[in-house]
Amino acid sequence: MQMLGGRSSSEGLANLPVPSSTVVILLLLLGFFMYDEEYVKSIAKFPLSSTSLSLSSTRSKTHGATPVGLQGEPPTNNNHLVHQQTSNTTEQKPSSPDVATAVGLQGEPPTNNNHLVHQQTSNTTEQKPSSPDVASYHDENEQLKVESPHEKCDIFTGEWVLDDATHPLYKEDECKFLSSQVTCLRNGRKDSLYQKWRWQPSHCSLPKFNATQLLEKLRNKRLMYVGDSLNRNQWESMVCMVQSVIPPDRRFMSMSGSSLVIFHVMDYNATIEYYWAPFLVESNSDNPRNHSLTNRIIKPGSIDKHAQYWKGVNFLIFNTYAWWMNSKTTKVLRGSFHEGSTTYDKIGRTTAYKRVLRTWAKWIEKNVDPSQTTVFFNSMSPVHGRSMDWNNPRGIKCFNETKPISNISTPLNVGTDRRLFAAARKTMQRMKIPVDFMDITTLSEYRKDAHTSLYTARKGKFTQKQMANPALYADCTHWCLPGLPDTWNELIFTRIVSRP
Ligand SMILES: *[C@@H]1O[C@H](CO)[C@@H](O)[C@H](O)[C@H]1NC(C)=O
Ligand SMILES: *[C@@H]1O[C@H](CO)[C@@H](O)[C@H](O)[C@H]1NC(C)=O
Ligand SMILES: *[C@@H]1O[C@H](CO)[C@@H](O)[C@H](O)[C@H]1NC(C)=O
Ligand SMILES: *[C@@H]1O[C@H](CO)[C@@H](O)[C@H](O)[C@H]1NC(C)=O
Ligand SMILES: *[C@@H]1O[C@H](CO)[C@@H](O)[C@H](O)[C@H]1NC(C)=O
Ligand SMILES: *[C@@H]1O[C@H](CO)[C@@H](O)[C@H](O)[C@H]1NC(C)=O
């Protein structure tokens, strides 16, 4: 059930006085969120203007780090927001806008389950999942148990099911940690169907996401996303997926150095962190705020500069892909950045990618203790830049797409460089330390509807003129939140809670 309506999301938070030291940190954070790694060259033409991230009061007195909270700009026009009807829920209303009563977590019981059962296969030759089957997906008596698919179930093969009873897992205006890059509704997107799809594996079901259960697994532990802006997209998603169960004064953001942002969950002594390293190895793009867009140069054998920050982390989730895609060849530095070298060789993308993966794999094998650390590697996040890939001759990239690709009569090809996919998978298979290769590529390739498109902001919102030019300005790389990256995190959740 949906209702049209408007609601102010940030009253009382935007205008709080803030200590000046916090403002400095905020400006750093603001810069951090504004950096621009789009590989479509046209993006470099974005005008430089400011967006207004403002501060909310999540100051902690018990931690040394300077805590800050990110408050997105207040909505200027709420009329377009489509809200789930939640008035009949027995749950407490959120006491403040950032304490989300996230749909699917604490919302009303599902009202429309019919679509949940059509995929159940009774005589599959696959291993039966020990649980849960589709029928028990919403079984309220099962809440205390963590249900998880059988280890052997392929959770990456399946289909998208429209399920507005369980998705989205949180609401855009109830998570203040979202950057304005991903708040599509606030940025003017009119449709919200893209938030309501659930990933249904073919031969088992994902456990229902439960933030408390995840936080129990993270107690006294660190979870860190490492990579490019797509991993940051996923980190923001994860923060929003858990934040509703944490009282506002028991959580905060901090920065460590220029490349690491940390979300602290005080009562669990847990952190959910994001580390900027778009190529994983050292490169001239390592400064989150000031990096070369077009002239990217990497140092494939050099990783310690970044990797020193990954030591001892209990859950590491890596990715690297988008930054490789703006040229056929990759520039590899001769000498060192440290000594100011600028000469480079151009080598094939796949060759360079494999070299980087080798360096990364060696570091993992040398530095990771598998009894303390679980390692994930996300496969390629796809781009939807050519509407003919889904037979839409009138389309402009992903602009105006409101539904996933449903025609799967022939294998989908949206231009993902599958050579890099194969190289990554092969590297993981050969490693002595187990690495969970998270194959998010195909399931994401269906989601032409889920990108931020024109409803993004990085150096300010788009002008009218830019909005009229989706061919140049639509971002078909990053994803709206709530949205697709929530599913990537449901898969991570599945893995984490399935293990002892
Ligand atoms: C919500 O409650 C009202 C009154 O209690 C009822 O009329 C309405 O049908 C309910 N809506 C749903 C979706 O259950
Ligand atoms: C069971 O699976 C076999 C092989 O896939 C198929 O031929 C058969 O129709 C299935 N039976 C039912 C009841 O689905
Ligand atoms: C989440 O898990 C906890 C602990 O297992 C349980 O008490 C709680 O009811 C669950 N919440 C939901 C919404 O299922
Ligand atoms: C808190 O978590 C850190 C790791 O994030 C761990 O090193 C430390 O021992 C934990 N503190 C306690 C009291 O368990
Ligand atoms: C950004 O980096 C370039 C080269 O690394 C440097 O010349 C420039 O001064 C830097 N700009 C800022 C604002 O730091
Ligand atoms: C985008 O979709 C809307 C609604 O379907 C339509 O009115 C509009 O013409 C479309 N815009 C373009 C540029 O295709």
Ligand SMILES: *[C@@H]1O[C@H](CO)[C@@H](O)[C@H](O)[C@H]1NC(C)=O
């Ligand atoms: C589905 O895709 C195939 C291959 O791209 C195309 O030939 C066919 O016309 C499409 N069908 C529909 C209904 O769009």
